[in-house]
Amino acid sequence: MHGLIGLGLMLLSVLPVSEPTLKRFEYTETHMGSPFHLVLYTGDEGTASRAAKAAFVRIAALDLALSDYNPESELMRLCEKAGGPPVPVSADLYDALDGSLKMAKASGGAFDPTVAPVVRLWRRARRDRKLPDPDTLAKALSLVDHSKLVLDPTNKTAQLTDRGMKLDLGGIAKGLASQAAIDALKKLGVDRALVAGAGDIVVSGPPPRSDGWIIAVTPLGPEETTNPLRLSLVNCSISTSGDAEQFVEIAGKRYGHIVDPKTGIGVVERAGVTIVANNGAIADSLATAAFVLGTEKGLELVEKTPGASAIFARKIGDRLEVKRTAKFDQLRKASGTTSDATLGPG
Numbered sequence: 532m533h534g535l536i537g538l539g540l541m542l543l544s545v546l547p548v549s550e551p552t553l554k555r556f557e558y559t560e561t562h563m564g565s566p567f568h569l570v571l572y573t574g575d576e577g578t579a580s581r582a583a584k585a586a587f588v589r590i591a592a593l594d595l596a597l598s599d600y601n602p603e604s605e606l607m608r609l610c611e612k613a614g615g616p617p618v619p620v621s622a623d624l625y626d627a628l629d630g631s632l633k634m635a636k637a638s639g640g641a642f643d644p645t646v647a648p649v650v651r652l653w654r655r656a657r658r659d660r661k662l663p664d665p666d667t668l669a670k671a672l673s674l675v676d677h678s679k680l681v682l683d684p685t686n687k688t689a690q691l692t693d694r695g696m697k698l699d700l701g702g703i704a705k706g707l708a709s710q711a712a713i714d715a716l717k718k719l720g721v722d723r724a725l726v727a728g729a730g731d732i733v734v735s736g737p738p739p740r741s742d743g744w745i746i747a748v749t750p751l752g753p754e755e756t757t758n759p760l761r762l763s764l765v766n767c768s769i770s771t772s773g774d775a776e777q778f779v780e781i782a783g784k785r786y787g788h789i790v791d792p793k794t795g796i797g798v799v800e801r802a803g804v805t806i807v808a809n810n811g812a813i814a815d816s817l818a819t820a821a822f823v824l825g826t827e828k829g830l831e832l833v834e835k836t837p838g839a840s841a842i843f844a845r846k847i848g849d850r851l852e853v854k855r856t857a858k859f860d861q862l863r864k865a866s867g868t869t870s871d872a873t874l875g876p877g
């Protein structure tokens with residue numbers, strides 16, 4: 532008898548309480564050289580602006596820890612000590628390096644946080660519209676080796692074993708920051724939100740009266756936006772890497788901003804890959820890795836990454852080739868024509 536009463540009370544306590552009217556709030560700030568856009572649903576403006584502020588504080592802290600364009604960043608101070616003993620690093624920098632190294636190992640070095648010396652030469656090449664000098668490129672490439680980034684999980688130190696080595700977390704930082712922002716919002720009770728750090732998007736629970744956030748996917752960039760694929764997503768992250776927007780054409784050949792660490796050359800395919808994963812840092816770094824690997828090897832890497840799925844698109848002459856992992860087709864496709872965000876290569 533007592534048992535039955537107990538059960539009745541338990542059932543009562545889990546009956547849905549009618550949800551207070553949720554309102555939509557949007558905020559944008561620039562960090563890491565990119566716009567970070569927040570969309571969140573909550574009952575009142577006070578909660579919304581407090582939560583948004585906390586999210587931007589996290590993003591700004593990560594910017595200060597991880598950026599390579601700021602000589603004062605913790606990352607750049609670590610690079611100055613390359614060739615020296617292990618250096619104690621903050622939890623944020625440690626986690627970013629650890630995530631990068633895991634992706635480097637999983638991808639056989641297609642993703643490599645030590646690719647910085649080569650990326651820098653290509654940045655200059657894009658600006659000057661002139662190919663890097665082959666000797667300078669070979670020298671920069673000799674400094675690229677993720678096995679020479681040594682992390683100590685007990686003492687939370689990082690070490691670059693060779694002088695001249697440099698780090699670039701541009702392939703993981705925005706996804707990681709979008710994830711940290713979603714986590715900060717959740718901590719303050721805001722669990723129906725979307726954070727888009729440029730093209731690296733993380734979502735929590737769905738908007739009210741809907742199944743998910745509608746994300747339009749255009750892995751090849753604007754030329755596709757007339758008929759984008761729309762997904763309805765909750766509690767996951769989605770990132771795209773491609774060369775549709777950031778590239779330079781020199782002597783009739785295209786060079787992109789993503790470099791193959793094996794060759795030191797900016798990947799030249801007219802291609803794009805969109806990844807859906809459980810975590811923003813994984814989606815972002817996996818997209819970069821899969822783009823370097825190309826469709827066949829990239830599909831293999833995504834299939835063996837728990838919780839991840841992908842769509843690969845590439846132009847072969849005039850033909851558009853599209854391939855998906857089996858799991859990608861299971862993501863609910865959204866109907867209608869409006870989207871909460873459009874995701875193309877950043």
Ligand code: ADP
Nearest residue numbers: 641642643646699701702772788789790819877
């Ligand atoms: P975006 O930043 O344009 O959204 P990605 O997430 O793919 O695109 O990151 C590209 C950035 O990652 C480059 O600008 C560079 O800083 C860095 N990068 C380039 N090649 C690699 C690589 N092979 N591994 C890791 N990072 C890379």
Ligand code: MG
Nearest residue numbers: 702815816819
């Ligand atoms: Mg990336």
